[in-house]
Amino acid sequence: MVNVPESVETKPLPGRFELAGFVMEMVDLDGEMTFDGPFMAVVLKGSITSPVTVARWESIRSGGTTIRGKARLFVAADSGEGEWRDSKGIPLEWKHISSLVAGESLEKEMWYSYPYYSFNIGGRRYRIRFWLVGPDVDCGIHDHAGDTPNFKELHLQLRGSGYMEVFENNEKIIEVPMVPGRIHCPFYVVKDGKAAYPPHQYRSGSKGSLFMVFEELCK
Numbered sequence: 001m002v003n004v005p006e007s008v009e010t011k012p013l014p015g016r017f018e019l020a021g022f023v024m025e026m027v028d029l030d031g032e033m034t035f036d037g038p039f040m041a042v043v044l045k046g047s048i049t050s051p052v053t054v055a056r057w058e059s060i061r062s063g064g065t066t067i068r069g070k071a072r073l074f075v076a077a078d079s080g081e082g083e084w085r086d087s088k089g090i091p092l093e094w095k096h097i098s099s100l101v102a103g104e105s106l107e108k109e110m111w112y113s114y115p116y117y118s119f120n121i122g123g124r125r126y127r128i129r130f131w132l133v134g135p136d137v138d139c140g141i142h143d144h145a146g147d148t149p150n151f152k153e154l155h156l157q158l159r160g161s162g163y164m165e166v167f168e169n170n171e172k173i174i175e176v177p178m179v180p181g182r183i184h185c186p187f188y189v190v191k192d193g194k195a196a197y198p199p200h201q202y203r204s205g206s207k208g209s210l211f212m213v214f215e216e217l218c219k
């Protein structure tokens with residue numbers, strides 16, 4: 001979520017992998033599919049007709065749910081809370097925020113996954129990474145101005161909890177509680193093909209947080 005120019009290593013996202021007790025994969029839904037246990041599904045392309053509440057950039061989370069539609073989904077099936085740092089099938093290194101943002105305290109409990117993983121859908125290019133945050137951490141107010149490449153970001157809460165906060169004139173004007181399965185509404189507006197953001201930050205809850213960032217790269 002905080003991005004400064006860096007030599008960014010990016011690898012293709014594996015078709016299926018595991019992290020923190022989730023089995024994560026891209027799924028092509030054409031018809032219907034039933035999930036026995038709790039899961040999150042993000043609609044990346046196409047649409048879901050049932051349940052009707054699920055739109056692009058929204059997720060659902062309950063067991064025994066049948067979804068119908070024609071869509072490319074990112075699915076995270078929850079097999080039970082594992083160690084948040086543990087992954088299988090996707091080589092991840094957890095790097096401290098101080099290696100990304102100059103001047104950050106070494107004491108700050110905030111790590112990002114490395115490298116980036118990317119995928120393409122319908123001509124759109126995405127990068128993802130994961131953030132692991134200790135309890136009650138202000139992750140840092142930023143607006144992505146000058147980030148290269150420019151991107152549209154959204155965060156999916158996986159474990160723990162937190163808040164997405166938006167600021168205006170140094171005052172918080174929006175606070176979106178983030179609980180597992182939730183994606184916040186976009187904070188960016190697109191001007192001349194580029195995403196522009198108000199100052200915003202992620203703040204973790206009292207038990208810490210693991211969340212995922214989808215970045216859709218702007219052309």
Ligand SMILES: [Fe+2]
Nearest residue numbers: 001002142153
């Ligand atoms: Fe951000």
